[in-house]
Amino acid sequence: MVAAVDAPVCGAVPGVRSTSTSAAAELLRTLASWAAALDQDLLRGAPLWVEDDGRDFTVRLPATATRSDALERIAAAAGAELQGIRTRRTDSGLDGQGRFPCGRLVHLAVVCLS
Numbered sequence: 001m002v003a004a005v006d007a008p009v010c011g012a013v014p015g016v017r018s019t020s021t022s023a024a025a026e027l028l029r030t031l032a033s034w035a036a037a038l039d040q041d042l043l044r045g046a047p048l049w050v051e052d053d054g055r056d057f058t059v060r061l062p063a064t065a066t067r068s069d070a071l072e073r074i075a076a077a078a079g080a081e082l083q084g085i086r087t088r089r090t091d092s093g094l095d096g097q098g099r100f101p102c103g104r105l106v107h108l109a110v111v112c113l114s
Contacts, residue, residue, distance in 0.1 A: 017054045024050070027057055030102045039077035042070075065093070065112045075110045082106055 027050065035048055038061075049060040061078060065071050071094045072087075079085035079098050085108075087096030093111040100106060 019052050019054055019057060024052055024057065026102070027059075027104070030100050030104070031059065034081045034100065037081045039080065042074055042077040059106070065110060068093075068112045071110050071112055075108060078108060078110070 031048070031050070038046075043061070046061050049058075049062075051058045051060070065074050075087050075094050075096060079087075079096065082098030082100060085096060085098035087094045087108065093109065096108040098106050098108070
């Protein structure tokens, strides 16, 4: 599962840094409650990564679905604390989006490895 979070600053100028330490701290505070609520049975040991490329943040939570019927369960577990979560089937698994309580948009992709 990969969750990409929209840029925290609207109207950012290409090539100019638009992220900040305070924006990163705000994002991490938002992620703390989401990460604490993740289903540890389905997502046991899944590492949470936050990347800052200077323009936006990307949040990744890699998780493996060994069967296609587990895709919905993993997407539901990852999206449990998100608002307005919607998913759709794709050739490779599930794509979806929702919002963190702070309003930031999250894009989800769950891929079956079998």
